[in-house]
Amino acid sequence: MSAVPVQPVSPGAASPGAASPGAEISVQVQTLDYFFGQGDLRKQVLFNINLELHRGQIVIMTGPSGSGKTTLLTLIGALRSATTGSLRVLGQELVGLGNRQLVEVRRNIGFIFQAHNLFESLTAAQNVEMAVELTGNLRQKRQRATAILENVGLGDRVDYKPAALSGGQKQRVAIARALVNQPQLILADEPTAALDKQSGRDVVTLMQQLAQEQGCTILMVTHDNRILDVADRIINLVDGRLESDTNPQQFVEAHTVKSLDHNMFVM
Amino acid sequence: MPTPLALLNLIHDRKKFLTSLAGVSFAVLLMFLFTGFQNALYDSQTQLLEQFNGDIVIINRLKENMFVPRSFARRRLYQAQAFDGVEAAYAVYTSDARWKNPETKATRPVRVIAYNPADPVLPMAEVLAYQRQLTLPNTALIDRRARAELGPREAGVVTELADRQIQIIGTFALGTDFAAGNGNLIMSDQNFLRYFADRGPEEDERSFATADIGVLKLAPGTDVDRLVQTLRQHLPQDVLVLPKDGPEGFIRRERTYWEENTNIGFVFSLLTAMGFVVGIILVYQILYTDVADHWSEYATLKAMGYGNGFLFGVVIQEAMILSVLGFIPGFLISALFYNLAAGVTGLLFVMTLGRIVNLYIATFMMCLISGTIAVRKVQRTDPAEVFGL
Numbered sequence A: 001m002s003a004v005p006v007q008p009v010s011p012g013a014a015s016p017g018a019a020s021p022g023a024e025i026s027v028q029v030q031t032l033d034y035f036f037g038q039g040d041l042r043k044q045v046l047f048n049i050n051l052e053l054h055r056g057q058i059v060i061m062t063g064p065s066g067s068g069k070t071t072l073l074t075l076i077g078a079l080r081s082a083t084t085g086s087l088r089v090l091g092q093e094l095v096g097l098g099n100r101q102l103v104e105v106r107r108n109i110g111f112i113f114q115a116h117n118l119f120e121s122l123t124a125a126q127n128v129e130m131a132v133e134l135t136g137n138l139r140q141k142r143q144r145a146t147a148i149l150e151n152v153g154l155g156d157r158v159d160y161k162p163a164a165l166s167g168g169q170k171q172r173v174a175i176a177r178a179l180v181n182q183p184q185l186i187l188a189d190e191p192t193a194a195l196d197k198q199s200g201r202d203v204v205t206l207m208q209q210l211a212q213e214q215g216c217t218i219l220m221v222t223h224d225n226r227i228l229d230v231a232d233r234i235i236n237l238v239d240g241r242l243e244s245d246t247n248p249q250q251f252v253e254a255h256t257v258k259s260l261d262h263n264m265f266v267m
Numbered sequence B: 001m002p003t004p005l006a007l008l009n010l011i012h013d014r015k016k017f018l019t020s021l022a023g024v025s026f027a028v029l030l031m032f033l034f035t036g037f038q039n040a041l042y043d044s045q046t047q048l049l050e051q052f053n054g055d056i057v058i059i060n061r062l063k064e065n066m067f068v069p070r071s072f073a074r075r076r077l078y079q080a081q082a083f084d085g086v087e088a089a090y091a092v093y094t095s096d097a098r099w100k101n102p103e104t105k106a107t108r109p110v111r112v113i114a115y116n117p118a119d120p121v122l123p124m125a126e127v128l129a130y131q132r133q134l135t136l137p138n139t140a141l142i143d144r145r146a147r148a149e150l151g152p153r154e155a156g157v158v159t160e161l162a163d164r165q166i167q168i169i170g171t172f173a174l175g176t177d178f179a180a181g182n183g184n185l186i187m188s189d190q191n192f193l194r195y196f197a198d199r200g201p202e203e204d205e206r207s208f209a210t211a212d213i214g215v216l217k218l219a220p221g222t223d224v225d226r227l228v229q230t231l232r233q234h235l236p237q238d239v240l241v242l243p244k245d246g247p248e249g250f251i252r253r254e255r256t257y258w259e260e261n262t263n264i265g266f267v268f269s270l271l272t273a274m275g276f277v278v279g280i281i282l283v284y285q286i287l288y289t290d291v292a293d294h295w296s297e298y299a300t301l302k303a304m305g306y307g308n309g310f311l312f313g314v315v316i317q318e319a320m321i322l323s324v325l326g327f328i329p330g331f332l333i334s335a336l337f338y339n340l341a342a343g344v345t346g347l348l349f350v351m352t353l354g355r356i357v358n359l360y361i362a363t364f365m366m367c368l369i370s371g372t373i374a375v376r377k378v379q380r381t382d383p384a385e386v387f388g389l
Helices: A069-076 A099-106 A124-133 A141-151 A167-179 A197-214 A225-230 A248-254 B005-012 B014-051 B075-081 B125-129 B189-196 B224-234 B250-261 B264-293 B295-304 B308-345 B353-380
Strands: A025-036 A043-054 A058-062 A086-089 A109-112 A185-189 A217-221 A233-238 A241-246 B056-060 B086-100 B107-115 B139-143 B158-161 B164-172 B184-188 B213-218 B239-243
Touching (some): A025 A217, A043 A069, A058 A069, A058 A197, A058 A225, A109 A167, A109 B295, A124 A141, A124 A167, A124 B295, A185 A197, A197 A217, A197 A225, B005 B014, B014 B250, B014 B264, B014 B308, B056 B224, B075 B086, B075 B213, B086 B189, B107 B189, B125 B164, B164 B189, B184 B189, B239 B250, B250 B264, B264 B295, B264 B308
Parallel strands (some): A058 A217, A058 A233, A109 A185, B107 B184
Antiparallel strands (some): A025 A043, A233 A241, B056 B213, B056 B239, B086 B107, B086 B213, B139 B184, B158 B164
C-alpha cells in the first residue's frame, strides 16, 4: 500500500504535467481512493487519482461542486488521513500517518482559504507572527512578519487590525501568513472568491510572483475564470475522477461556448 | 514572547470583556457572601470566648455549649488555684435576662456577663477603663454591636433589666451570637447578685457558690496541656477542664458544636456550591462564545500546524485571566458587603487571608472546569472543514 516507487512521469499526466527532466516532485498521488461515511452510508468520493505536481508549478484544479476537489486538497494538505493508495507530499508518505505526524507535515504547507480567517483581535503583523511562532523563532518573528507584509505591499498596514483593512488587504495578510515560513507547497481554496476583480487579480499575481521567487508549488481550487491564465496547468475533476489535465490554452478552448453540448445543462 | 492570543481575544471586544468580568465577579461575590455568612455564624459563637484572659477553662461537665445554663461549684476554682502554674482563677457568671427597650418599652432577652471588676477577665481597654464605675450598684456596660432592638446602645441609658432599674455607664464592642440573644451586658459580680440572686420561684437562684465559667490565668511558661491533665486527674469529675485554645480546646469545642448540630453548614455550603455552579455556567458561556466566534480562525491555526495542546492552552489561559481579573472586583465588593452585613447583624464577618486564598482557588477551579468543557469544542474542530466554508 505504501512506498510505491517514484516514477518520473505518471501515466495519467499528458504533456503539461511532464516537467523538464530532473524537476523535483512536490506531490505524488497514486491510485488514491477516498470514502466518506461508514457502513451503509459509505460513499466513495475519489476514484483512482493519479497525479504529480512538480516543484514551482502553479496548478489550478477546477470541477463542478461535489466533484471532490476540496477533499483532494485536504488530503494533500494532511488535513484528512488517506487509507488507500499512495500520497507523497514533500517527500513524506502520508498514508498511514497518525494525527501528530500529520500536524508536523502541515507545518511545511501554506494554506490560503476563501475567508481570510484572521484573528480580529490581532494586528496584521501579529497574525503573521502566529505562523512564525510555529518555527520556534520568537526573536525574529517581528522582522520576518514585517518583511513579508512589505512583500505583499502592506508595509504601511503592519499594525492595523483586520477591521481596518479592505477585503483584498486582508486576503494579502492571509497570503503573507501562509508564505512567511517559506513553505514548499501552498494549497489555496478559492482565494479570490470573496474579492472584486482587481483585488482578485492582485492576489493571484502576488501568489505567482512569490511562488517564482521561493520556488514553491501552488495547488489552487477555483471557479474564478478570470485567473486561469496564471496556471501552468489545469486539472479538472468530475465526480471524483481526474477528467482532464491540460494547460490553460487547451482548457479555455475546450470550454468555450463553441463546444457547448446539451450535456452541460444536465445537472 | 509568543503572541498573547488568549488575552488579546478576551479584551478585543471591550464591552463583552467587561460583561464577562462582571459575570465572574458576581459568582465570586455570591461565594464570598455565602461563605461569609457561614463563617460569621460560626466565628460569632466564639468571639466572647476568645476574649477570656486565660489559658484554661473550667466548666460544668454538662455544659455542652454556651446555651446550657449549668454552673459548677466555685470552690473548684479555689482548688485549681492550689496547683503550680495557676496564677489566678476567675469566676465568670452569665445569665439571660429580659431587657426593656427604653424607647419602645418592649422587652428583649440579653445575656449578662459578670465577674469581679478587679480581675481583668475581659481585657478590652474600654472595659478595663470602667473597672471602678462598675462597682457602683445597678450599673452595667452595654455592647455597642448589640442589635438595634435594644434601643440606644450608649452611656446614660436608664431602663429595666429583669424588672429592676439599671443604668448604662459605658459601652464596649463585642458582637452577638446565638446564646447572647440580642446582645451582651457586662456588670460586676456584686450587681449580678442584685439582679439574679432571687428572681422569683420560677427562676434559678444564683449565688457566689456557683460560677458558669472558670478562667485560669497561668504563669508564663507553664505547659498548658500538662496542667490540664493534672487538673483533670485531681479535680472532682463534676467539672470539665479544657485548654482554651487548640484542637481539643474550649473554643474549638463550641465551634464544633454549632458546626455539627445545626444546618448552618449544610445550608450555606449548598448556597456556596450554587454560586460555584452559576460561575461555571457563566464562564462556560463566555469561553464557548469565544470559541464559536473564532471557530474558523482556530481551525486555521490547526491547519497551519498548531496542535490541540496549543488551543487547549489558549482557552485555559482565557479561563485563568477571567478568574484573576474577575476575582479582584468580586473580592472588593464582597469586602464592602461584609462591612455592611457586620453593621446590621452584629455578627463577626472576617476576611482572613486563608479564606481569600480558598475562594480564589474555588474561582480558579470554577474557570478551569468551564475551560475544560469549552475546550472540547475546539479540540473537535476539524481543520479540513475550514476549506469550502
